[in-house]
Amino acid sequence: MKTNRAILFLVIIILLTSCTTKKEKAPFKKGEFKTWAKTPPMGWNSWDCYGPTVEEHEVKANADYMATHLKEFGWEYIVVDIRWFVENDKAGGYNQTNPRYVIDEYGRYLPAVNRFPSAKDGKGFTELAKYIHQKGLKFGIHMMRGIPKVAVENKLPIKGTNGITADQIYSPENQCEWLKDNYTIVAGKEGAQAYYNSIFELYAEWGVDFIKVDDLSAPIYHKDEIELIRKAIDHCGRPIVLSTSPGPTPINSATHVSENANMWRMVNDVWDSWWHIQNLFKVSKKWYAYNTAGTWPDCDMIPLGRLSIRGERGADRMSSLTKEEQYTLMTLFTIFKSPLFFGEDLPSNDAFTQLLLTNKEVLKMHSESTDVRLLFQQEGKVAITSKNKNTGETYLSLFNISEKKSLEITVNLADLSLAKNVKIINMWSGDEIGTFKDSFTQNIGAHASGLYIITELK
Structure with missing residues (x-):
């Protein structure tokens, strides 16, 4: 009986120690x-x-x-x-x-x-x-x-x-x-x-x-x-x-x-x-x-x-x-x-x-995009692109960082690895801009920008 009590006491001590000792x-x-x-x-x-x-x-x-x-x-x-x-x-x-x-x-x-x-x-x-x-x-x-x-x-x-x-x-x-x-x-x-x-x-x-x-x-x-x-x-x-x-x-x-x-x-x-x-x-x-x-x-x-x-x-x-x-x-x-x-x-x-x-679509791009690339940055015109790693959709941003009231900015779709007709949507507004082939052109005001999601059509 004394032996069993001693064993029980020892078990209790071990359990208390394990509960109170801070584990690294x-x-x-x-x-x-x-x-x-x-x-x-x-x-x-x-x-x-x-x-x-x-x-x-x-x-x-x-x-x-x-x-x-x-x-x-x-x-x-x-x-x-x-x-x-x-x-x-x-x-x-x-x-x-x-x-x-x-x-x-x-x-x-x-x-x-x-x-x-x-x-x-x-x-x-x-x-x-x-x-x-x-x-x-x-x-x-x-x-x-x-x-x-x-x-x-x-x-x-x-x-x-x-x-x-x-x-x-x-x-x-x-x-x-x-x-x-x-x-x-x-x-x-x-x-x-x-x-x-x-x-x-x-x-x-x-x-x-x-x-x-x-x-x-x-x-x-x-x-x-x-x-x-x-x-x-x-x-x-x-x-x-x-x-x-x-x-x-x-x-x-x-x-x-x-x-x-x-x-x-x-x-x-x-x-x-x-x-x-x-x-x-x-x-x-x-x-x-x-x-x-x-x-x-x-x-x-x-x-x-x-x-x-x-x-x-x-x-x-x-x-x-x-x-x-x-x-x-x-x-x-x-x-x-x-x-x-x-x-x-x-x-x-x-x-x-x-x-x-x-804006859910913009934040989705922020979290899910990959392969962010600078297409060009010259004469106040900037174009940046990336792709959605889950859907394969292409993102494109255009910027006029000059003081000119308006700049016409063109991107060749081939530079985005897009060979077919595409549908382009303005991501901030959700408005569909239209269907395009070969190239995409927008007039961007001074200090302004555009952000687009591009989907290839079958």
């Missing part, structure tokens, strides 16, 4: 991250509207809107942008005079509770992430590369190391030019990888699904820190989509960035000015070959709708782009298969902005 998740395999964003990610980011000052209630309001009005169309990420760990930041730039940072004992930033009340008692973003996940959406945050200066100055310990402190892994060289919160992490230093591991272990505990890491690609391409971040995400056990920022990412680093990130910025910040869109056409020419499943060249956030309630650029306003320019921007972003992140205040949407976000 196996690291992800090399390249597995590419399966986390098989189609270009789509969501909302707080930057264009709130700069570094967004608050929890505003994040929730945008999540509520997305869940009710946009989720069914494929929009799913809610991303809190820069400096969520500063209690007293400001609109129209950054408070770099007397910022009050919130940081833990291991030199890791924590959400400012006066802006994110659910972060109290050391909860971080756990409750906010849960709120967003319960709506069937995904949660993302922004971070700067490197280690906080305040962690270095106070020689804070690095979690997971044997006595290594923040001042042993940093360098003041190549510090971010426009925001002085962090120092560079020296990849070869003992403890460097452990620090990044500790950050992403924390983010995984919070329930983060997406991370935008700033000051990685330009003006210096920080190859070593990108690799540290890649290893840290793969080690944390939670699939976290990685976006590198800002641009322009150097084209000679295209292979490296596509082997480490799910998306990367081709340009600096894009705002509601026509020249920003013109520049996207110029820069994107180099990136078509790297537009592949799981890794996406990024045109930046979409500056449409209501911007700069407390933003970094300009006053509170509806986008300054004309309606034709807005169609042009959305047509380029969708046929190029850029990630789609709106920077506006979603609850302030008007009917036209909502139309741009919810």
Whole structure:
């Protein structure tokens, strides 16, 4: 009897231990991250509207809107942008005079509770992430590369190391030019990888699904820190989509960035000015070959709708782009298969902005197309094409990026591998344009565009 009781006691101890011991998740395999964003990610980011000052209630309001009005169309990420760990930041730039940072004992930033009340008692973003996940959406945050200066100055310990402190892994060289919160992490230093591991272990505990890491690609391409971040995400056990920022990412680093990130910025910040869109056409020419499943060249956030309630650029306003320019921007972003992140205040949407976000055929092209190609770009005329990988239908976009009031743009159907008569439909309006053979010609106004789906007739 005593023996049976001893055995029973031992079994109970083993069961209790197995229930209470935290199991380590196996690291992800090399390249597995590419399966986390098989189609270009789509969501909302707080930057264009709130700069570094967004608050929890505003994040929730945008999540509520997305869940009710946009989720069914494929929009799913809610991303809190820069400096969520500063209690007293400001609109129209950054408070770099007397910022009050919130940081833990291991030199890791924590959400400012006066802006994110659910972060109290050391909860971080756990409750906010849960709120967003319960709506069937995904949660993302922004971070700067490197280690906080305040962690270095106070020689804070690095979690997971044997006595290594923040001042042993940093360098003041190549510090971010426009925001002085962090120092560079020296990849070869003992403890460097452990620090990044500790950050992403924390983010995984919070329930983060997406991370935008700033000051990685330009003006210096920080190859070593990108690799540290890649290893840290793969080690944390939670699939976290990685976006590198800002641009322009150097084209000679295209292979490296596509082997480490799910998306990367081709340009600096894009705002509601026509020249920003013109520049996207110029820069994107180099990136078509790297537009592949799981890794996406990024045109930046979409500056449409209501911007700069407390933003970094300009006053509170509806986008300054004309309606034709807005169609042009959305047509380029969708046929190029850029990630789609709106920077506006979603609850302030008007009917036209909502139309741009919810065209089912355009978004189907964005998610299902393949073989994106630039047919030509010359004298203000641009033509881009792709094919639907499921139906075989052909997509075609035409742009007049010149100042001429109208340009006649012709595409030979043979250049689209189309030999028969075809039916062409305007994708934005749904109107059938007609039946064509050999070629297709449209007159496109200045700054305007056309987006078409082409079906071969039997």
